[in-house]
Amino acid sequence: MTAPVPGAPVPGAPVPGARADVDADVFDYRGLLDDHERALLDRLRAWLLDNLAPVADDHWARAEFPHQLLPGFAELNVVGLPYDLPGTPTEGRLLAGFVSLEISRVDSSFASFYGVHSGLAMGSIYYCGSDEQRERWLPEMRSLAKIGAFGLTEPHGGSDVAGGLETTATRNGDGWVLDGAKRWIGNATFADLIVIWARDVADDRVLGFVVEKGTPGFTATKMEGKLALRSTQNADLVLDGVRVPDANRLQRANSFKDTNTVLRHTRGGVAWSSVGAMIAVYEVAVQYATDRVQFGRPIGGFQLVQDLLARMLANITASLGLAVRVAQLQDDGIFRDEQGALAKSYCTSRLRETVGWARELLGGNGILLDYGVAKYFNDAEALYSFEGTREINSLIVGRSITGLGAFT
Known part of the structure; x- marks a missing residue:
């Protein structure tokens, strides 16, 4: 960076993460990773600085998500690292954590997209889905061929959602009918798979369902006027008689x-x-x-x-x-x-x-x-x-x- 005229404003701040001589990891926690893991992080950091950093502020100012970056990001193979999936290497949580750190170091909005998709949405299917459901959805989510969202928070339920979930699930023949609303749901405006948590009207259990994009009765409306994580596409969801087959009910989700x-x-x-x-x-x-x-x-x-x-x-x-x-x-x-x-x-x-x-x-x-x-x-x-x-x-x-x- 060119030295400024004494007393004048700095002509533009550095791209976050661009200063190689600033060491914020003074206890060398990164040294706990092996050579393979550090090499992966180096590739990720280079990609983020070359591709995300130049456009992140502009997208944040316009409250738009950089969809054009997803194919390149997918090639880094950093999605769903801790999950044991057929045909893909399983990495430790420590590496996955450093991946989240590196993304947020350049743009917290993109890190939020990553956390919702790789953590909340994929995690719901991984921890609460059957083996068949894992095999059906997770490989495409790992490659970003399908994007996930996670619908728990509601207009009237944030901190107390565990006991006050208003979205309902009603058994109907060989499927379910979902009714209710969700709020603050990241990725939901463009997600292919949205995990919806609802209360079974028959026995009050909290169940999880995967609602697929385009299902009748499901609408997602982008929330406007946010002053934080502006590139993250948070949405208000409405579920009006949304029919979901029992095959889309997360088989290992039976309570909060x-x-x-x-x-x-x-x-x-x-x-x-x-x-x-x-x-x-x-x-x-x-x-x-x-x-x-x-x-x-x-x-x-x-x-x-x-x-x-x-x-x-x-x-x-x-x-x-x-x-x-x-x-x-x-x-x-x-x-x-x-x-x-x-x-x-x-x-x-x-x-x-x-x-x-x-x-x-x-x-x-x-x-x-x-x-x-x-x-x-x-x-x-x-x-x-x-x-x-x-x-x-x-x-x-x-x-x-x-x-x-x-x-x-």
């Missing part, structure tokens, strides 16, 4: 505990995405502190600026350590609800702090999209809220501490 199995794993993904976003703004802040001149010298030479950078790096380091341990516990098969909840709530809280400090360091330039912080400043609010608010995740942790539920 099964739904929560999916959420337990994907909360870890939000932690990884939070770390990626923190690293993005930290890299921008370090470069800005080096290039921005005030009072005759770079602002990085002032104590208060260095303090902000040190606090940002501490948040990244602590959060990355939590995310790494989450992945290890998942790979070992001993991961618990409270661990995912603690990681999600802690990492997104630190993200909020970190993007705030980065915006502070950049001054007025911190609110301009061109400088690489404003987008993450807004996006942090979405990561902080979805997959369970801080308060709800705190109550999950609190229940594990005391043995007492305090949700109502």
Whole structure:
């Protein structure tokens, strides 16, 4: 980057992740990966910087998703890494976590698309579907030939959706009829397969269904006016007498505990995405502190600026350590609800702090999209809220501490 005129605004921020000399992984957690895994990450990072980074801000500003990138992204073979699927290599959760980090390091909206498709939608079928259903849908989802979405949240049910699910499933002959509405459903405007969670009117069980694109009675309307994750295509869904064959009912989903199995794993993904976003703004802040001149010298030479950078790096380091341990516990098969909840709530809280400090360091330039912080400043609010608010995740942790539920 060309050095600025002393005291003048920096003429455009760096592409997130572009500074090779900024090391945000000071404890070398990446060193836990083997050579094959690091090579895959290097290919992913190069692709993201060459293809996603140049268009991400423009798509974010226009609230449009970069569909044109999906064929190239599919060729990287990073979708559905932890799932044991026929004919495809199974990778560990640690590598999958670093993949989420790298994507979010360039664009949190694209990372949200990835998390919904590879985590929530594929995860629902993998954990709650039969062997036949896995074989029917997951290979095409892994290659991005079919895109997935996950419909749980409702207009009247967010944090209390476990006990207040209003969408209903009624048995009708050899199939089911779904009625209700969903809200905030990522990918749903263009998804081929939408996992819908509904309450069985016969016995109150929470069941999962795969609704295929074009099914009569199903509509998805893009939500407008979002100020965070603008490229992510969130939708309002209406299910009006949607007929689904029993073959599309997830055979291993019989209660909200099964739904929560999916959420337990994907909360870890939000932690990884939070770390990626923190690293993005930290890299921008370090470069800005080096290039921005005030009072005759770079602002990085002032104590208060260095303090902000040190606090940002501490948040990244602590959060990355939590995310790494989450992945290890998942790979070992001993991961618990409270661990995912603690990681999600802690990492997104630190993200909020970190993007705030980065915006502070950049001054007025911190609110301009061109400088690489404003987008993450807004996006942090979405990561902080979805997959369970801080308060709800705190109550999950609190229940594990005391043995007492305090949700109502």
